[in-house]
Amino acid sequence: MGPLTIAIGSLTLLGLLKVPGWVQAIVAPPEAGLTGPGPEITPVANFYRVSKNFVDPVVREAGWRLHVGGLVDRPLDLAYRELARLPWITQVVTLECISNEVGGGLMSTGRFTGVLLRDLLAMAGPRAGAAAVNFHSTDRYTESLPLGEATGAPDILVAVLLGGAPLSGEHGFPARVLIPGRYGMKGPKWLDRIEVAAAESGGLWEDQGWNPAAAVRTTSRIDSPREGAVLRRAMIPLAGVAFAGDRGIQAVEWSADAGRSWSRAELSPALSPLTWVLWRATWTPAADGTYTLVVRARDGAGALQSAASQPSYPAGASGYHKVHVAIGG
Numbered sequence: 644m645g646p647l648t649i650a651i652g653s654l655t656l657l658g659l660l661k662v663p664g665w666v667q668a669i670v671a672p673p674e675a676g677l678t679g680p681g682p683e684i685t686p687v688a689n690f691y692r693v694s695k696n697f698v699d700p701v702v703r704e705a706g707w708r709l710h711v712g713g714l715v716d717r718p719l720d721l722a723y724r725e726l727a728r729l730p731w732i733t734q735v736v737t738l739e740c741i742s743n744e745v746g747g748g749l750m751s752t753g754r755f756t757g758v759l760l761r762d763l764l765a766m767a768g769p770r771a772g773a774a775a776v777n778f779h780s781t782d783r784y785t786e787s788l789p790l791g792e793a794t795g796a797p798d799i800l801v802a803v804l805l806g807g808a809p810l811s812g813e814h815g816f817p818a819r820v821l822i823p824g825r826y827g828m829k830g831p832k833w834l835d836r837i838e839v840a841a842a843e844s845g846g847l848w849e850d851q852g853w854n855p856a857a858a859v860r861t862t863s864r865i866d867s868p869r870e871g872a873v874l875r876r877a878m879i880p881l882a883g884v885a886f887a888g889d890r891g892i893q894a895v896e897w898s899a900d901a902g903r904s905w906s907r908a909e910l911s912p913a914l915s916p917l918t919w920v921l922w923r924a925t926w927t928p929a930a931d932g933t934y935t936l937v938v939r940a941r942d943g944a945g946a947l948q949s950a951a952s953q954p955s956y957p958a959g960a961s962g963y964h965k966v967h968v969a970i971g972g
Contacts, residue, residue: 680866680882683914683921684735685751687806692813693740693749693827695847699813700781700833707817709801713777713839716768723817726803729758734800734821735915737886741826741848741857742955746864746964750886752918755821756804760837761794763801767839769794775843778820779836786831787843788822798823798889798917801834823917824889826857826959854958859888861948863895863922863940865966872968879926881908883938883964886919891943895922901935902963908938928970936966 685691704723711719721729733756743749764776769790776793778786793799800821803810810816815832822829828848838844849855863885868874885892895908908922928934940948952962 680921680923681884683752683911683918684806685753687753687808687811687814690751690753690805690814691738691740691749693742694813694832695784696782701812702781702817702833702835704817707835709818709834710836711763711767711839712836714770714773714841715764715839716770717766719763719767723803726758726801726818730762731756731758731803732800733804734798734823735918736800736821736823737918738821738827738830739859739862739886741828741853741959743862744955744960745862745952745962746966747960750862750864750884750919752914753805754807755800755802756807757800757802757818757821759797760799760801760820761796763837764790764794764839769839772841773839775840777838777840777844778831778834779838780831781833781835784831784833784847785844786820786829786846788829789843790839796822801837824859826859828853829857852957857959859886860959860961861885861887861890861892861940861942861946862960862964863938863948864964865897865936865938868936868966868968870966872966874968874970876928876931876970879928881924881926881936883922884919885910885922885938885940887940887942887948889917891916892920892940893943893945894941895920896939896941897922897924897926898937899926899928899934901965902937905939931971933967933969936968937963939963 709721735754737752740749774790776788776790801818802821803818818834819832820830865883867882885895896905897908898905908924911921913920949961950963
């Protein structure tokens with residue numbers, strides 16, 4: 644499915660749901676230019692992009708500052724080079740858009756580098772009465788988190804690098820927020836202000852009916868073979884990815900008979916507790932004909948992903964990914 648098809652489908656669905664902001668959605672899935680099983684790390688050029696803007700902001704390093712203020716004792720006003728002098732960490736993280744459909748391509752894994760949000764908040768010193776952290780971006784995008792989550796989480800990142808290089812403009816230069824376990828809508832790009840406040844300000848997509856928790860649902864995908872493939876009867880490699888936010892993946896199971904029976908797939912070790920896992924299996928069809936391949940995953944606690952087919956709006960899609968293939972010869 645190409646970017647235009649995905650965009651039109653998303654616009655149609657969300658138009659029916661009367662979500663006006665999505666009329667400005669621009670999406671680019673990571674599959675563009677990639678074939679076969681997905682790589683552990685998505686090439687930066689193929690990392691998915693979603694924007695509410697017809698024209699994204701162009702932010703220059705000169706003049707940009709990250710403000711951390713509100714209910715704090717020591718407000719921060721950091722230029723890019725001052726932010727670069729703070730302790731940085733690198734995390735491998737899978738990011739998924741809440742509008743990603745089952746089997747869809749709005750999901751990528753990257754190596755991000757930046758400053759932990761809790762470190763910035765500790766430097767600023769939240770005051771008594773503070774209960775929320777509100778994010779503001781150059782393009783007027785807003786998001787928020789409870790203060791306790793922002794200060795207690797060991798992995799929420801104000802990222803400045805992707806793949807060892809500064810974020811590109813389309814990925815949010817100079818800085819973006821990454822919140823593992825949450826869909827990408829919770830992490831603003833083009834970040835310029837972090838406000839500690841008495842209450843959450845909400846966010847752009849929450850105001851249009853999307854679930855404010857935005858917790859990632861367990862999902863799995865078949866990348867090989869592709870939908871509609873015609874294959875020779877032989878040992879056929881199957882491959883794909885599975886993801887459950889920050890819960891990890893314990894197991895992946897696949898079926899070649901539309902889900903009537905299931906077999907375990909082989910898993911590659913995850914690159915971090917915050918990433919997808921790659922799965923593989925080998926299938927030898929018993930006879931020529933048409934088949935429905937299905938995949939499902941269990942998260943780190945063993946909970947099976949939901950089989951109930953639900954669209955992405957308002958809390959993330961659910962259901963099993965299916966691929967139809969024909970075997971002949």
